[in-house]
Amino acid sequence: MSSVRDFYDALAADYHLIFPDWDASMARQALALDAVVRARLGAGPHQVLDCSCGIGTQAIGLAGAGHRVVGSDLSPAAAARAAAESAARRVGFPTAAADMRALPFRTSVFDLVVCADNSLPHLLTADDLRTALSGMRRVLREDGLLLLSVRDYDAIRAARPASAPPQVATTGQGRVVTFQLWHWHEDGERYDLEHFQLVPDGDGWEVRVRRTAYWALTRGELTDAVLDAGFTDVGWREPEDCGFYQPVLTARRGRP
Structure with missing residues (x-):
């Protein structure tokens, strides 16, 4: 693991x-x-x-x-x-x-x-x-x-969404946006998750990406x-x- x-x-x-x-x-x-x-x-x-x-x-x-x-x-x-x-x-x-x-x-x-x-x-x-x-x-x-x-997961397995809704947190440096992309396996039960955070960086954004997997x-x-x-x-x-x-x-x- x-x-x-x-x-x-x-x-x-x-x-x-x-x-x-x-x-x-x-x-x-x-x-x-x-x-x-x-x-x-x-x-x-x-x-x-x-x-x-x-x-x-x-x-x-x-x-x-x-x-x-x-x-x-x-x-x-x-x-x-x-x-x-x-x-x-x-x-x-x-x-x-x-x-x-x-x-x-x-x-x-x-x-x-x-x-x-x-x-x-x-x-x-x-x-x-x-x-x-x-x-x-x-x-x-x-x-x-x-x-x-x-x-x-009863509802999620039926729909097999490709993403989760974004979440926004306000910090002293500005707003941080978090969202997920889901990549379903052929079995329809497990999925790989990409977790994105967009963090303020000057006039632009720093993008932080982490990856993991789940069994629905x-x-x-x-x-x-x-x-x-x-x-x-x-x-x-x-x-x-x-x-x-x-x-x-x-x-x-x-x-x-």
Whole structure:
């Protein structure tokens, strides 16, 4: 998965520019996710692993909501930034550079494992998906909660779009434009993504391009994979119901 690590290492310093207002997005997402967690696990606070924490978009918000958070990410640059950004906001938490297929944590230590923001679909094979989900289950306590979020791939697979809408962030140097081009594989399930950022540079633009790949897993496919990994009580929450910007899957670890 070195290409995924390279993608996020290169993007780590600029990731916040995907959002018009990163702090406002963190607060909104935390409000929605915390409500889902409290509905399933109770008020807490809970011991949380965000195993695809990136620069901290979900983890910082959950720490601010009072949960005891640990962050890990395949990208060392992203994990280091998450630690720095959380400390700057006085909700500091430990982070580690770790592949979600080989989580370096003891068995049965977390109440909640989060893998949000369309991170799991970077795994392109059924074996890698099974390995990652089994590892997430291993580090959860009995009856602990798994929380995943992915793009709405049921709709996306039907349409197979060639791009995603542009996003604009305003900085002290001017506006930054972010957009994506998608190149679908012949199987109709996987696609290569080109991630473009246009950054003001004098009278012109600096163009930053990063590339990665995804597996467009439908709700049914992801539900089956979660059940096959030994989870129970799988359910979906839609954006219009829970307020999070992507569909959210929750599942219980269940008994060993």
